[in-house]
Amino acid sequence: MNKNWNSKEFKIGVLGGGQLGRMLIQEATNLNLHIHILDPDKNAPCSSIAQSFTCAPLTDYDAVIEFGKDKSLITVEIENVNIEALETLEKSGIPVYPQPRVLRIIKDKGTQKEFYKEHHIPTSSFTLYENKEALINANINYPAVQKLRTGGYDGKGVQILKDSSNSFEDAHLIEELVDFEKEISIIVARNKGGEISTFPSVECEFNPEAHLVEFLFSPAEISADIEQKAKEIASDVINKLDMVGILAVEMFLTKSGEILVNEIAPRPHNSGHHTIECCKTSQFAQHLRSVIGLPLGDTSLVQAGAMINLLGEKGYTGTAKYEGLDELLKFSGVYPHLYGKEITKPMRKMGHITITGASLNEVKRTAEAIKGVVKIIA
Numbered sequence: 139m140n141k142n143w144n145s146k147e148f149k150i151g152v153l154g155g156g157q158l159g160r161m162l163i164q165e166a167t168n169l170n171l172h173i174h175i176l177d178p179d180k181n182a183p184c185s186s187i188a189q190s191f192t193c194a195p196l197t198d199y200d201a202v203i204e205f206g207k208d209k210s211l212i213t214v215e216i217e218n219v220n221i222e223a224l225e226t227l228e229k230s231g232i233p234v235y236p237q238p239r240v241l242r243i244i245k246d247k248g249t250q251k252e253f254y255k256e257h258h259i260p261t262s263s264f265t266l267y268e269n270k271e272a273l274i275n276a277n278i279n280y281p282a283v284q285k286l287r288t289g290g291y292d293g294k295g296v297q298i299l300k301d302s303s304n305s306f307e308d309a310h311l312i313e314e315l316v317d318f319e320k321e322i323s324i325i326v327a328r329n330k331g332g333e334i335s336t337f338p339s340v341e342c343e344f345n346p347e348a349h350l351v352e353f354l355f356s357p358a359e360i361s362a363d364i365e366q367k368a369k370e371i372a373s374d375v376i377n378k379l380d381m382v383g384i385l386a387v388e389m390f391l392t393k394s395g396e397i398l399v400n401e402i403a404p405r406p407h408n409s410g411h412h413t414i415e416c417c418k419t420s421q422f423a424q425h426l427r428s429v430i431g432l433p434l435g436d437t438s439l440v441q442a443g444a445m446i447n448l449l450g451e452k453g454y455t456g457t458a459k460y461e462g463l464d465e466l467l468k469f470s471g472v473y474p475h476l477y478g479k480e481i482t483k484p485m486r487k488m489g490h491i492t493i494t495g496a497s498l499n500e501v502k503r504t505a506e507a508i509k510g511v512v513k514i515i516a
Contacts, residue, residue, distance in 0.1 A: 143210075143430050144170040150426075151176065151209035153196050153224075154216035155184035157477035157487065158406045161414070162215065163187050165422035171430075176205045183478040199223045206232060213383065213429050215405050217245045218289065235330075235429040236383040236404040243379065244404050248287045248311045254399055257378045260371065261399045262390070267310035276312070283313040316398060318390035322358050323409035324372035327384045327424045327434055334376065335424070335434040336369040337417060340409045342388075353505065354409055355444040355498060356416060360391065368397055375402060384425040386410060408447070408490075415473050415492045416443035442498045444505045448474075448489035448512055450482035456516030458482040466511050469504060471495050474512070488514045 142148050150166070152159050155177030163173045163184060175188040178195045185191045194201035196216065202223035206212050212227060212234045224238040236244075243253050254261040262283075267273040278299070286295030287310065298315065321344070325337040341358035358365070372387040379385075386407030388400045410421035419427075419435025427434055450458075457480060466472060476489040491508065495501040 143432075146172055148172065148210045149174055149189075149208065150429075151206050151212040152184075153177075153202065153205075153212070153214045153219045155179065155182035155188065155191065156215060157183050157475075157479075157489075158215035159184040160187065160477060161411070161475070162406065162422045162425065165414075165420060166426060168423070169426070171426060174205075174209065176202070181480050186478070196220065203227065211235070211429060213405075213425070214241070217241060217404065218291075221245070233429075236381050236385075240379050240381045240404055244402055246287050247285050247290070247401065250402065251311065251313075253379075259375055259378070259399055260397060262316050263314040265312050267312065269310065273310055273312070278312055279314070281315050283315050285311045285313065287311050316390045316400075317393060318398075319393045320358065320360065320391045321400070322360065322368060322389050322391055323354075323407070324368050324387045324389070325384060325407060325410040325413070325421050325424075326369075326372040326376050326387060327421075327428045328376045328382055329428040329434055330382050330431040333434050334373050335437055336372055337410065337413060337421065337424075337437045338439050339365050339368055340412070342409055353444065353446050353509075354412070355442070355501060355505070356412055357439065357442065357498070359498070364391065364395070364397070371397055371399065375399065383428050384410075384421055408487075411475070411490050412443040412445045412492050413437075414475075415494050416441055441494045441496065442501045443495075444493045444501045446491045446493070446505060446509060447487055448476075448491060448514060450484050450486040450488055450514050452484045454514070454516040455483040456481065458488060459515050460512060461515060462512040466491070466508055469493075469508055471501075471504065472508060482514050482516055 151174050153176050155175040160183040166173050172189040174190045175184040176192045180193045192205050196219045199220050202220045206227045221238050221241050224234045228234045243249050248266045251264045282299050284299050321342045323340040328334045339358035340354050340356045343353040376385045386403040390398045406421045413420040417437055471494040473492040493501050493504045
C-alpha cells in the first residue's frame with residue numbers, strides 16, 4: 139500500500155462517472171481521497187464533483203491508456219470498459235482492481251456461468267449456443283430464460299421465453315427458469331491481503347416490467363442458516379476469482395431451500411445502497427478500503443433499512459423535474475439520494491430513497507407510505 143494514499147499525489151482513477159462513482163466520491167471525501175473520473179457523458183453525475191473529469195469513451199483503448207497512465211490505482215464502476223487497455227496498464231505496474239482477468243470473466247454472462255460450473259459454485263442449469271441457427275434447432279425446455287452474453291444491464295437483455303418465436307437475435311445463453319422463493323443479494327469485499335468481509339443479506343423485489351430492483355430491504359427475511367450459507371457462497375465466489383474489490387452476488391433461494399448464484403457484479407451495486415445509512419461501513423467505503431489495501435470495515439447493521447429506486451415516469455423525456463420531495467421529507471428516517479442526472483426518461487434510474495427504522499416492520503410500513511410520493515417528470 140502506498141503510505142501517502144490520502145495525498146493529492148495518490149490519484150485514484152475510476153472508469154465510469156454515473157451514480158456509483160458519485161457515491162464513491164462522496165465517501166472518498168471522508169478520507170481525503172482524490173478521485174479522477176473517465177466517462178463519455180460530459181454531464182455525467184460525477185462531472186461536477188470529481189477531482190478531475192475526462193470525457194472520453196470507456197471502450198476506447200487509447201482513451202483509457204491516456205487516462206490511466208498517471209494514476210496510482212484504477213478501479214471501475216461499470217463493466218463495459220476496454221479490458222485490453224486495463225491489461226496494458228496493469229502490465230506497466232499500475233494496480234487495477236478488480237483485476238482485468240476478473241472483468242473478462244464477469245463481462246460475458248456465458249463465461250460467468252462456465253466459471254460457476256468449473257468451480258462448483260451452485261447455479262441454474264444452462265446451455266451456450268454458437269449462433270442463432272443452433273438456438274432455433276435446439277431442444278429447449280420452455281419456459282426458459284434467455285440473456286445477452288454482453289452489454290445487458292438493469293434488466294435489459296434478459297427475457298423469459300415461452301417458445302422460440304420471441305428470442306433475441308444475438309443472445310445465445312439459455313438458462314433453466316428457476317422457481318424461486320426469494321431473490322437475495324450478498325455484498326462481499328476482499329482486500330489485497332486476502333481479508334474477506336460480507337454485508338448482511340438483502341432481499342430484492344423487482345419491477346416486473348423493467349426487470350430491475352424496485353424495492354429492497356435488509357436484513358432479508360431468511361433463517362440464520364440460509365444467511366450463513368449465502369455468505370459462505372459469496373465468500374467462495376470472490377476467493378475463487380482471487381478478486382480484489384467489492385462484489386455483489388445475486389442469488390435465488392429456491393422453494394426447496396437451495397441457493398443458486400444468478401449473477402455477480404464486480405463493483406458497488408444497487409442492492410448495497412442502503413449501507414450508507416444502515417451499516418457501520420458503507421459498500422462504497424468498503425470498496426475503497428479493499429482496493430487501496432486498508433483493513434476492511436465493520437459491516438454490521440446499525441438499523442434495519444429499505445431502499446426504493448426513483449425511476450423516471452412513463453411518458454416523460456427531457457430535463458428532470460422532481461415532484462413530491464417536500465412531502466417526502468416530512469417522514470422520519472427517510473434519506474433521498476438524487477443522482478444529478480439532467481435528463482430523465484421512462485424507467486431511468488434518477489435516484490433512490492433509503493428508509494431506516496428500529497425494525498423491519500417499521501421500515502416496510504414507511505416504505506409503503508412513501509412509495510409513489512416522489513415523481514420524476516420533465
